[in-house]
Structure formats: C-alpha cells, structure tokens
Amino acid sequence: MTLVAGVDSSTQSCKVVVRDAQTGALVRQGRAKHPEGTEVHPHHWWDALQAAIADAGGLDDVEAISVGGQQHGMVVLDAEGEVIREALLWNDTRSAQAAVDLITELGDGDVVAGAQAWASAIGSVPVASLTVTKLRWLRDAEPENAARVAAVALPHDWLTWKLAGGMAEVGFDGLVTDRSDASGTGYWSPFTEDYRTDLLERALGSVPRLPRVLAANEAGPVAPAFALKPVLGPGAGDNAAAAIALGLLPGDVAVSLGTSGVVSAISSAPIADGTGLVTGFADATGSYLPLAVTLNASRVLDAACRMLGVDHPGLSQLALSAPAGADGLVHIPYLEGERTPNKPMSTGALHGMRLANTTPAHVARAAVEGMLCSLADGIDAMRAVGVPVERVFLIGGGAQSEAVRHIIPSVMGLDVLVPTPGEYVADGAARQAAWVLSGSDTPPAWSASSGAEVMTGEPTPFVREQYAAARELTVDRPA
Numbered sequence: 001m002t003l004v005a006g007v008d009s010s011t012q013s014c015k016v017v018v019r020d021a022q023t024g025a026l027v028r029q030g031r032a033k034h035p036e037g038t039e040v041h042p043h044h045w046w047d048a049l050q051a052a053i054a055d056a057g058g059l060d061d062v063e064a065i066s067v068g069g070q071q072h073g074m075v076v077l078d079a080e081g082e083v084i085r086e087a088l089l090w091n092d093t094r095s096a097q098a099a100v101d102l103i104t105e106l107g108d109g110d111v112v113a114g115a116q117a118w119a120s121a122i123g124s125v126p127v128a129s130l131t132v133t134k135l136r137w138l139r140d141a142e143p144e145n146a147a148r149v150a151a152v153a154l155p156h157d158w159l160t161w162k163l164a165g166g167m168a169e170v171g172f173d174g175l176v177t178d179r180s181d182a183s184g185t186g187y188w189s190p191f192t193e194d195y196r197t198d199l200l201e202r203a204l205g206s207v208p209r210l211p212r213v214l215a216a217n218e219a220g221p222v223a224p225a226f227a228l229k230p231v232l233g234p235g236a237g238d239n240a241a242a243a244i245a246l247g248l249l250p251g252d253v254a255v256s257l258g259t260s261g262v263v264s265a266i267s268s269a270p271i272a273d274g275t276g277l278v279t280g281f282a283d284a285t286g287s288y289l290p291l292a293v294t295l296n297a298s299r300v301l302d303a304a305c306r307m308l309g310v311d312h313p314g315l316s317q318l319a320l321s322a323p324a325g326a327d328g329l330v331h332i333p334y335l336e337g338e339r340t341p342n343k344p345m346s347t348g349a350l351h352g353m354r355l356a357n358t359t360p361a362h363v364a365r366a367a368v369e370g371m372l373c374s375l376a377d378g379i380d381a382m383r384a385v386g387v388p389v390e391r392v393f394l395i396g397g398g399a400q401s402e403a404v405r406h407i408i409p410s411v412m413g414l415d416v417l418v419p420t421p422g423e424y425v426a427d428g429a430a431r432q433a434a435w436v437l438s439g440s441d442t443p444p445a446w447s448a449s450s451g452a453e454v455m456t457g458e459p460t461p462f463v464r465e466q467y468a469a470a471r472e473l474t475v476d477r478p479a
C-alpha cells in the first residue's frame, strides 16, 4: 500500500492524517494543540506538527505529504531565514486601521472607489485578516522589524519550507506556496495569477522574497541531503484543502465551523466584490473559491458552554429544548470583533431579554441561532455576487454539535449535508499529496464526502428577521 499524509495546521491545533494513496482509506491520524492567542510564534506550529506526526505514527512509510493551514498569518523572516517576530494570525484585528488606510490611499481619499480598486486588483477588499494589512501595520508600528524583513510566508508555506529543511537546505529559493493561500495575502491577483508587488510595496515599503506559487500537482522543494523522505506537495489554504477533500463542484457550498465561520464555494470565474462581504480567493486546483468568513463560529458555542456551565452535549440539549427563535432572544455573536460584516472593534450582544426568555435553554438556543444567522448572511452575500447555492455541506469542529446539525437547515432554509465528522482540511491535503505523487492531471478519484447525512427542517425565516433587526445594535470594545 502506498501511503500519503495530509496536515491541517489550523488555528487551535495541528492534525495529521495518513491515507492510502489509491483508495483514500484512513490508515492512522494524530493531533496536537496550538497555543491560544492571535499572535503566535511559528515555532509552536512546528513543535505541534512534530507532535502530531509522532501521534500519527510517524512519516517513515509515507511517500508524499502536503500541508494545509490557517490562512493569512504573517510570518516574517530575516536575511538568515529566522522568524523576526510572532506571527499575527488571521483573527488578529490590530491591523484594522491599516486596512482603512490602504483602501483610502488606493482610492485617492475615496473609500468606496478604493474598495472597488482593491477588489478589481486582488479580488478582495482588505480587512484586518489579510496579510497585506498586517505588513502595513508592521511598517507603521514596528519599523525596525519591517526593515529586517527579507521574506514573507504564510503558515502553510513556512511549515512546508521547514519540512524541506528550511534555510540550511533549500534557502529562500525553496520557499513555495499555492494559489489558494497566495490569493489570501492581498498581494496576489486571481486575475493575472501573479503577485502584485506594487501593492506589497505600498503596504510594507519594500518587496521581500515571496514563496514561488506551485501548480496544483507540482512537487515542492527537494533537498537531497536532508533526511525527509516524502515528496512535498504545494499545500493549500485550509478552506481550499477542504474543498479538495469534499470534491466541491460549482453549486456546492461548504459551511465550516472552526474558530472561523466560513462559507465557501467553487466558482469557475474570479469574483471581485467591492462591498467586501465576499473575498475573491482562488482554489487549489485552478478554479476560484469565493469566501465569506466570520471571526466567530465554534468559539461562540464554547463561550455559551462557559456562560451556562455545561459541556457541548449539554449545550445542545438545552438549545434543542427551547423554541425556534428563543422567544425573541437574539444573540449577536461578534465576540472577537467581526470581519464579515467588517466591525473589527465590535462586541457581541444579547437582545430582546425578557423574564420569560432568560432561561439557560433560551440562552443556548440564541447562541446557536446567532452564530448560524451570521453564516446565513454569508450565504446571502454569495448569492448576491452570483454564486449559485445548490448543495450545502457542514464541516469543522462545530459540526459535531447536535444542536447545530438540527437547527442549521431551518435557519438557512436549506437542506444541509453533514459528512461523517472528520478532518477535511487534512484529508484534502492528503488527496493533494496523492495527486502530486501520481503525476496525473487530475486528483485521485477518492472523496471524503460520500456517506453524508442529509439534515432537513422547516424553514424559520423569522429567526433571521429578528437577527437582522438586532444585528447593528452592538457597542465597540474599549480602544
């Protein structure tokens, strides 16, 4: 049996799956935790990857490996290839003002024109999540660090490079990425399939080395002297890797409930949404992957568990015992600020509180519904830019919530397919690794999306209506 491995270096943890390259059958897997926080030194990801590989029984018998990972994180390297400072993650909002500055500058003072100009240039309107805004923040807040930047990578690029032996073995020439993750930087264009170094220079003030963008099935750097045996694949951003695992086709939409809430879809043409609600990223195969991404998904459920003093099954039991709409109790889930809509300083809120609806069951129901309503808004945003929504898949850690699985069809007004719980990002990376190994033009014919449970429910549009009426009623956190 030929074995391949896939990695998901996600916000909260690192997961490794080992699969049969021919059939896709799961052979073994492992995982390890990442530290908390929105600023993390990349060596923690490397340590977690080693631990997850060991937990998965090692790589000695594995022929190829690809790394999928959280997108956008700013990994800055000096001329010796050393990490200059902790990486700012996708959910770090300190670069919100930098995003406003970049938009205003490109529009010559006109924010609307600037937003459209960015969307036309790179497919997305900058928000604090995108790497380009983090580099502008670095230039303004830490000029001494900005001056030392010799190369910029993303989490998955950096881990791939480390697996290849890093500076000592492959140098900066061996720094590689793929088009899905490159398209989330804010300085790579899905229209020209190339870096926009002019926009990078605008942000950082210089143009450091950038990872070479590999083709979908192209092998990464090889260091003959280095001990790593497997062939390295290009890897991918996490949502693009999940799309590979699910075998998404046009009309399919994935809703991922990880730390981020993500609505993603395959599109045959690039998207340029000047409203910024949909980001026009590329996928990892040659198509496009428009996304609507929130900062608040599974951790909203974690927070509700904490507030109510229950575990996840307990939260589900409570939520399912309350009526749809929680008798008017509305939870706005912007606990970490928000990205879609772009409200980086916002806090969450509970609206419509009355004596009759302030029970643990109502609070639990409102938390689940609020999180799902924010993602239903993402589905609307997809439709508004012409992305068809025919089949919806539910994945990510939050998909393990029974309440989420039962309530989502009613909130979205759609049937929802729930594939067997699994590590879809790591699985997609493994499928890519098998593709690279095969040398074929198309990925191997294994897909993890078979065996999905179809969840149905009576639509409850009033839940979304009461959410929409309360959505703007939030206060900002103290500066």
Ligand SMILES: Nc1ncnc2c1ncn2[C@@H]1O[C@H](COP(=O)(O)OP(=O)(O)O)[C@@H](O)[C@H]1O
Pocket (backbone or CB within 6 Å): 010, 011, 012, 013, 257, 258, 259, 260, 298, 299, 301, 302, 312, 313, 396, 397, 398, 399, 400, 401, 402
């Ligand atoms: N049974 C469950 N019900 C609801 N949420 C769960 C359950 N099990 C795990 N989770 C949540 O899944 C999240 C992690 O999901 P994951 O997709 O791995 O996140 P990320 O990709 O951001 O690291 C955690 O916030 C955790 O609380």
Ligand SMILES: O=C(CO)[C@@H](O)[C@H](O)COP(=O)(O)O
Pocket (backbone or CB within 6 Å): 010, 011, 012, 069, 070, 071, 072, 090, 129, 184, 238, 239, 258, 259, 260, 261, 262, 291, 293
């Ligand atoms: O910012 C995005 C996509 O634009 C997020 O999807 C991150 O890629 C993090 O994903 P999780 O670790 O929450 O799954």
